[in-house]
Amino acid sequence: MAKAKFYTVWKGACPGVYSSWQECQLQIKGFKGALYKSFDTKEEAERALNEPACLYVGNAVAEPPEYFNKNCLVVDAACSGNPGPMEYRGIYLATGQQIFHYGPIYGTNNIGEFLAIVHGLALIKQKGLQMPIYSDSLYAIKWIKNKKCKTQLERTQESEKVYKLVERAEKWLQENTYDTPVLKWETKQWGEIPADFGRK
Secondary structure, eight states, X not given: OOOOOEEEEEESSSOEEESSHHHHHHHHTTOTTOEEEEESSHHHHHHHHTSOGGGTOTTOOOOOXXXXXXXXXXXXXXXXXXXXXXXXXXXXXTTTEEEEEEEEEEXXXXXXXXHHHHHHHHHHHHHXXXXXXXXXXXXXXXXXXXXXXXXXXXXXXXXXXXXXXXXHHHHHHHHOOOOOOEEEOOHHHHOSOTXXXXXX
16 A cells, blocks of 8 residues: 655645645646645645745745845855955846946955945945845845955955955945845745856
């Protein structure tokens, strides 16, 4: 006799946990983009239901919840080696349009994340816009709050250019007020930040 299975349906007619394949089929048949998986125990199936489908199903793409306001700027940096050639960019999430891009320049990933947020803050203030900025870097967000880039990068002739940018960014933070929320992009729940350069 076949062992009983339990089926988690993340995306279907009625998401939930089902105790037979027939019940599961009723939820997913004809449902575009249905996401489901079988588990050996009810406990496993129920636990999975409360977590993102992308942790269990290969073709599931993590994304922000449906109520997420896409009127926001998402920023990220990439660095070939650390330190090394670094670049950063900002993307308007509602359209996927790249709003700004800078680099490559010798630096570190964290410096790039910091500069990207300041670039976004300055641009949003200059244009008189109202939207949050999302970054996946806790370091950079903390540095923004403290108005100081606490990098460990050695100041040399090679890093002088990026240090000049850092000083300019810190000066901007100290001399300007802004009401733009700087928020953490929840990578584990939503997947890679859409400004990611895709080089991991």
